Amino acid sequence: MRTRLTDLLGCPHPVVQTGMGFVSDAALVAATSAAGGFGIIASAAMSLDELRATIRQVRQRTDAPFGVNVRADLPDSAERIDLLITEQVRLASFALAPSRDLIRRCQDGGVLTMPSVGARRHAEKVTAWGVDAVLVQGGEGGGHTGPVPTTLLLPQVVDAVDVPVVAAGGFFDGRGLVAALAYGASGIAMGTRFLLTSDSPVSAEVKAHYLAASVTDTVVTTRVDGVPHRVLRTPFVRALEDAGPVSGLVRSVRHAQAFRRQTGLSWAALLGAARATRRGRGLSWAQTVMAANTPALLRTSMAQGRPEAGVMPAGQVAGLITDLPSCAELIDRIVKEADDRLAALSSAR
Template sequence: MRTAFTDLVGVRHPLVQTGMGWVAGPRLVSATANAGALGILASATMTVPELRAAVREVASRTEAPFGVNLRADAGDAAERVRVIIEEGVRVASFALAPSRELIARLKEAGVVVMPSIGARRHAEKVAAWGADAVLVQGGEGGGHTGEVATSVLLPQVVDAVDIPVIAAGGFRDGRGLIAALAFGASGVAMGTRFLLTSDSTVPDAVKERYLAASVKDIVVTTKVDGLPHRMLRTDLVNSLEQSGRSAGLLRAVRHAVAFREQSGMSWSQLLRDALAMKRGKDLTWGQVLLAANTPMLLRAAMVEGRPDLGVMASGQIAGLIEDLPSCAELVDRIMTEAYGTLAGLPGAGAPGRPPVGAPGGG
């Protein structure tokens, strides 16, 4: 299924596996790439040397294009960009809008730049700065999210920019892909659906918690790091919701110390990143400190298999997912269903009308 996105990136299918911290590692990314979709490696929870090693591991497992996701406000963003360029990574995606300078540097090296955004104005800004594509996530998506549903946000962005738009938030199957294409998107991105595959390294017990969840079990809380964060409701999340501000800040201090040890960052590096985060997101110092909770609470669940001690970021779509296919099986299923959905649209096969997607067709 050829779209402006598949032409831009060089993948067979207009599907993207998002860069989920502690989840989107070499095994998942390479499996996604080999299935014909775009896998994106999550680098925010890696050191720079770990990132280079992970990129090389993915490259050893697949010849297909893949991407790396990084934080534009990280103090070592320039070093990470250098790794992406030197290792020949096809796509650089960003959780926040990268600077004009970073975009220009990547584009000069032939890297496709694809920031993630949650508002029309942000899409217009990065498009004006030279971004090649944009991933737009509606409020149904997991992790940090906004209040506007994908079905409302997506057409706004499609109408506002003239670069390929990838839709995220609420997608799991071929019907969703066709719906996104009808809105004008060039593909869909999925996090939770790829997390729940046999190629994901998330512990089986944690995957079972996702599979058991209903749509109503997936909530948005600001108690983890001060920002709206969509995740599975658990006893820990309920406890966080009821905790006071002082308890939350004390927990954040402990997690900041743990994250510094885990990442190998110095205190000065951590402070520089905090300052950049405060400026980039217009946060209070309390919110900046709370941000230290996120990587460590996610790690407890996604790596250590302890949902009682960690949190599980999740899109609302988890309430509709019931199995753990391989990435190859998932991608094949989605594309088969997409073609079936397209063929089944009213009038798609009516006599005297060109097929959907053909010149003059619907």
């Protein structure tokens, strides 16, 4: 299925696996790209050396193209882009708004860019800087999300920009791919659906929590890191929401220290990133400290397999997923379903 996205990324199918912290590792990314989709490494909680090693591990498993998600507010984001350039990674995606300088750095080094956006104005801003594609996530999506559903946000962005648009938030099958193409997108991106595959590194216990969820078992909360975050509704998340400001601040400082050790950043670098985040996202100082919760809480659930003590980002689509196929089986299924649906529409016409 050839689209502007497949032409841009060099993959056979317009299906992107998003960069999920402690989930999108070398094995999942390689399995996605080898199956004809486009895998993206989640690098935010990795040191530079860990990211370099992960890139090379993907290359050892497949010669298919892949990308890396870069957190734009980290103090070493420029060094990470330089690493992508050196390693000749196809694409840099950005979960948080990148600076114009980072986009230009990628352009000069031959790395494609694809920021995630949650509003039309954001898409217009980054395309004016020369990005190669935009990923549009509607409010149904997991992790950081906005209030506008995909069915309303996607047509706004498609009408506003002239680069390939990737639709995210609520997609899990071939019907969704056809719907996104009908709206004018060039492909779809999925997080929760790829998390729930046999190639995902997440433990069986954590996957069981996702598979047991209904479409109403997620909640959008600001108590994880200060901004709206869609996660599975669990007793731990309810405790976060019920916690007072003092206990929440103490917990955040403790998690900030854990994140510092995980990434190898100094306290000065971490505070510098916090200040940049506060300016860029309009957060209070309390919210800024809370933002350090995310990596530590994600690591607890996703990497350590302790759902009772961490948070689990989840799109509402988790309530529609009932199995754990391999990435190859999933992508083959999506493409076949899309072909069948397109054929049925053509026949009806």
